[in-house]
Amino acid sequence: MDDKQTMHAMSIDDSYHVERVLARGAAGVTELVSIAGAGPFVRKKIPTQLARRRVWSALADCRSARLPQVQATYELPDCFVVVYDYVEGPTLDQVVNERGRMPIEQAVRVIEQVCEAVQELHKHGIVHRDISPSNIILAADGAHLIDLGIARMKTEQATHDTTTLGTWGFASPEQYGFAQTDARSDVYSIGRMFGYLLTGVYPDDAAYEKTLADESIVPPHLRAIILKSCAFEPSARQQSAEDLRLEALGLRNPRAEAHTKVSNSRHSATQQHDKRKPRWSIPRIFAASVAPVFIASVIVIVAAVAFSFYAAERFDGGNGSDATPQHSDSATTDGGEASDNGESQTANAENPLKIVESGWSAENGYTIYAFGITNTSDTLQILYPSVSVTGRDDKGLVIFSDTATLNVISPGQTLHISGQAGDGVAPDTVDFATIAPDDYQISESQGSITLTPTGVNAVAYDGGVTFAGEVKAQIEGTVDTAFTMANVTVVLRDDDGTIIYGKSTYVDMPENGGSTPFSIPIHDPPRYASYEVYAQSW
Template identity: 45%
Template sequence: MQTMHAMMLDDAYHVEQVLASGPYGVTELVTLDGTGPFVRKKIPLQFARRRLWSTIAECHSPRLPHIEATYELPDWFVVVYDYVQGVTLEQRIVEDGRLSAHAVTRIGLQLCEAVGELHRCGIVHRDITPANIIMAADGAHLIDFGIAREQDDAGGAPRSHDTTTLGTWGFAAPEQYGFAATDARSDVYAIGCVLGFLLTGVQPSDKPRYEQLLADSDVVDPRLRAIVNQACAFEPSTRPQNAEALYRLLSSTSAAMMVADEAGVSHGSKMRHIHRRALIWIATVLVAVLVAAGGVSGYMLMHRNVNTVSQTDSGAQSSAGNNVDKHNDDVSSDSPSTSGNGEKTLQGNPVALTESGWSAPTGYVEYALALHNTDTEHAVQFPQVTVTGKSADGSVMFSHTQVFAIVYAGETAYFSGQAGNGEKPTSVEFNVEKPSADDLLDTGGDESFVVRNEKKHDIDFGGTTFSGEVVCERDNDNGKGVYTDDIGVTLVLRDKQGRIVYGRSTNVTKPALGGAKAFSIETYDLPQYVSYELYGHSY
């Protein structure tokens, strides 16, 4: 009866086009009673992987195939899923050439979303290539699961290495050639190769040209190059350990590039201002010369004077590692003064680091920190904190400067981030950089958000989700100082002494005044902690 029902269903589909045909099956474009189109894959029974497709059907991501039906015929196992209209990334690059850094970052984040959901369901794709990524109106979609496998192989013994060479040359990780067993890190490698291809427009298999272009800072943003090189490390343990970790790196870099773009616009405005001042000065000199001819002499020259202050103080240790906080001593003169020409100058550093903490459960430093704006009249935009990891002998292992959004006048705001190179440091230092006077804003008010209905629950593969609603409590900044329509929610974990040991953030659409937006933060590999806090803040 099941076979008869399957045959009737199979006959109900109308074949619009045969997309591919070979010894491993037939792929067709079909419709059903005027609905569709759908993709129908007919797989010979000896190659059928029923459990894999059943697991894919349980994945919930708009960037993965939505399975409409599976059924079995006498000679075929059949899978029907939604058809995605678009072109492959490979076609896109061939037609349009390499993509911008922002476009590549956006696609990378979308791929991490899709692959992260596969990994959550225990599936390794193993063939992530530009030819298997469809670019649709809503972004990237991952297809073709021909060589995907479940990580636990239906309960079999763990593999020491993959015995069959599979994958696409130039994108397949080294372990896919028999060096080791494939896992989530193999897909991270492939995503890194895809990013490199999109940035250079050259296939990674064309090694000399690819490496030359990837190393060219005029072609590839150095921050993205570092991510590509890290994701494509030969040794799996030195790569980001899963798609979520790679997502965080890309997200942080994307935010930094946006800040740099904003700064470029600000710099352009500043230069236009300087040019205007130069014209005014020239006009003033000309007038002075003309007036001098009538018996009046003298003129005033104006100049700009900007002071800089460098401050470093040591803080206490965190239970998660040596945590050296850099506070600011000089907060008595942190408000801007006015020079003779009416421009603001900054004497001290108004941004103070009030607490911080970190852990490195996977080798990468996961940190949270609180920044307090001691200026009670001005908001500080784009505060910067340099995170430096050191080994036991005091040598620097990494140094990374993170740019955050805004800290309103008199406010303390919590932020989080990730840093490092995959090797756990012995100590981590947090240094607050001094902002420029141009980064002080007269916002005329501020925004504030509170989190309510916080919940925490365990999920598969040892993960934990923290969720709730973020409510807009105050919004009176008159539209100034907010640079996107999103707000951030920061998770802070603390140990039994109340010290920060972990941080993680997510973004949600900014709710209207008095309104609320739901959020969730999915985490894995957490350190030991006894309490958690959630903070909402302008992004």
């Protein structure tokens, strides 16, 4: 670097305001920073000799919202600096230490999301090499993979890694000199983390193997998947994070059909191994067979029926920033009223699901959306109601596609949910379409959980608004007591009452008659006139 370049980089560095130091050590310093009122961001200052510039350059090309979003990189005389978005939330380590082992459905949801992030890294030639519970943030919108401090680009024709790295108990054998690390090394670490989430025991603990073998804690088919992913020989593992994700979800079953039974249901269906499920769908039961080296028979799992309900409380809103959002009132986002035919979005006339409203805005190119979905049936509940979200450019060409899946929708119930989609390119229109449920998703309703947001308060702070309050639960009839979380969603509306923005968080499920506090901060919200808060079991 010449003097001019050095002075320029130092002026950029000085523009950031350090909120607090997150970590400091031989690998550098990590800080929480802001700049000109924007942020917060994470700033990593990595000693020059340890900087892996190719990794950070490749990461900037990744298009997964579950990976750090690189904002800037620059060089200082003694270090390489990278700035990326800050994700708020506890680590998986903190969650398990506080609450113990995770419910199966939540653990599978986390593993699915981690696999999505890791698959995107591998697509760009990056091997993370330190996938562990302390490097996964459980944010309001799910799991985020962080800390690429020891990640490396995949090296062809190398025989072994030169340095022992990784987190003990989660690092693969390759990381201790047995072979070269590659995508299968990260598969090993994900498998070890899967076992940790289900057992609540660290893999290097003497009690881990015994707990993992306890069928009352870990279903046999999931244990088989974990053992496969953690095989000593890389060729014996799932060969990609995507393969592991599909096996965990029960969507890949090379030898047999996976059968699902729904209790209290008049409907049942046989699911083939290649049956496509929505990307966000996390069934409460998982039935799958794995490679013959582990198991040769078909596993039949009986699922519990899931019930939930929602409640909304509407309030007068305030004004956020002057950002102009884009929105829609219909399933096709072209304005006007939502279709009255019950399902303009699907050809299935028996589909009881109907989108009643939707809206979105493009923040920094990424699409923030929210929608309301109704179950028009008088008696039937729908497990995992799903909606496809498709962004198109001004020529009508698809630029992104996503699937939002809720837990369960009771007869006559309307649910609201928010999400984020896209890869940084703002769409011209966004379409919302319900996905017709399969027979196994439909059953007679036996009860409900009503979650009511109460005492909601909008507290303004410099640059944003925090929506806080409590969620109260009322349980009627027979319900699935396995629900452990409540989803709370705040929806912002314009002067006409149209949705323009949404944000969700997750809190512990209240006891019957009890309540749980929640807080949803929105930094730099779009200009809004009113808001509503909704809640549902998860």
